[in-house]
């Protein structure tokens with residue numbers, strides 16, 4: 001499926017009361033919200049999600065951040081969803097993100113950078129299943 005990606009409105013996005021503004025940026029850019037909920041990650045689930053970064057020096061602070069409060073996983077649909085969404089959110093480090101991107105507009109630091117976006121179609125499918133079971137996608141969201 002090349003038309004879906006997983007976004008996460010990260011805990012700083014929720015804390016800063018930016019849920020509405022960020023979702024408006026996303027839908028204004030042509031994405032459709034297909035599934036959404038608020039969840040609190042624990043260290044195990046956040047560690048599983050970011051398994052690829054386990055050996056990085058920032059892994060501990062990444063887990064502290066991602067478990068610091070509720071976050072909002074969102075399944076988004078659009079043609080070329082993965083690449084277009086990465087463009088919309090901007091570079092990992094907000095200081096390096098292009099003008100008008102979500103991270104440039106709203107993020108404070110390279111760790112607390114407001115939002116996640118999948119980096120490939122394969123990872124989008126894996127990441128969607130991290131938050132939404134097949135049964136849930138079918139029964140709650142008609143996906």
Ligand code: IDP
Pocket residue numbers: 053058062091092110111112113115116117119
């Ligand atoms: P991405 O979110 O733009 O795909 P990744 O390299 O996959 O960036 O890193 C995952 C998350 O880990 C980032 O969004 C950010 O929250 C955090 N992170 C990445 N690189 C650094 C770093 O160099 N220092 C601190 N935190 C980082």
Ligand code: MG
Pocket residue numbers: 119
């Ligand atoms: Mg990444």
